[in-house]
Amino acid sequence: MTNWLSNETALLAAWIVALVSSLTVLFIGEILGQTPCNLCWFQRAFMFPLAVVLGLGLWRQDQSIGYYGIALALIGGAIALWHLGLYIGVIPERIQPCTATGPSCTDENQIVVGVPIPLLSLLAFGLIAALLATSIKETST
Amino acid sequence: MTRKPVIVAILGVALAVFAAAVWYASRPAP
Numbered sequence A: 001m002t003n004w005l006s007n008e009t010a011l012l013a014a015w016i017v018a019l020v021s022s023l024t025v026l027f028i029g030e031i032l033g034q035t036p037c038n039l040c041w042f043q044r045a046f047m048f049p050l051a052v053v054l055g056l057g058l059w060r061q062d063q064s065i066g067y068y069g070i071a072l073a074l075i076g077g078a079i080a081l082w083h084l085g086l087y088i089g090v091i092p093e094r095i096q097p098c099t100a101t102g103p104s105c106t107d108e109n110q111i112v113v114g115v116p117i118p119l120l121s122l123l124a125f126g127l128i129a130a131l132l133a134t135s136i137k138e139t140s141t
Numbered sequence B: 001m002t003r004k005p006v007i008v009a010i011l012g013v014a015l016a017v018f019a020a021a022v023w024y025a026s027r028p029a030p
Helices: A007-031 A038-059 A065-088 A117-140 B004-025
Strands: none
Touching: A007 A038, A007 A065, A007 A117, A007 B004, A038 A065, A038 A117, A038 B004, A065 A117
């Protein structure tokens, strides 16, 4: 890895992605009134703590926060990948954890500004994981 | 290491944009 992206800049960028993602899903869910589906809730459960712990890691100048953050990002990314598989039809719908009474995981409500929410989620978690991996890699060298 | 004012500034801008978006989305219809 070249030095065009320092470890602190990578950590800062990862925090910004997590912060923007968290505020955006809060806006979509709570202000625009689009009730999150079950899988969306699981992804929220991993994105919200990222915005908090990465911010605290930056504040306390703790580079090792990348190790904790990357675990959250990879698990959240795995859920987003599963959600995206359901959305595009690769994974059969009968195993999706969305009940008939709750909001659907796969209908047209899952599109924001023309982009599916699971895809946005996967991109955000993937970007955070890559940035945190960069910060860890540079710390250990 | 990132200076704390930078962190506070980014957090402030993000929350300000969020508050503005909430105000815009919840304004009464004309």
